[in-house]
Amino acid sequence: MPRYLVVHTQGQKRDDILIEGDDVTLEIRGSWAVLADSDGIALAIPSGQGASIQRVDEGPETAD
Secondary structure: OOEEEEEOOHHHOOOOEEEEOOOOEEEEEOOEEEEEEOOEEEEEEEHHHOOEEEEOOOOOOOOO
């Protein structure tokens, strides 16, 4: 399942956000980072805001 962690700079005093879902996508549209799923846009962040977005999917479980 795709999972994206949005980390804001300390000066913004905002909490980090984890967005996850089976069909979540990250797309760059002009100067915006847009996280969306089949229901529409979940979060849009302008590039000048200084946030970083990291994909943090959990790896597949390995069987012994």
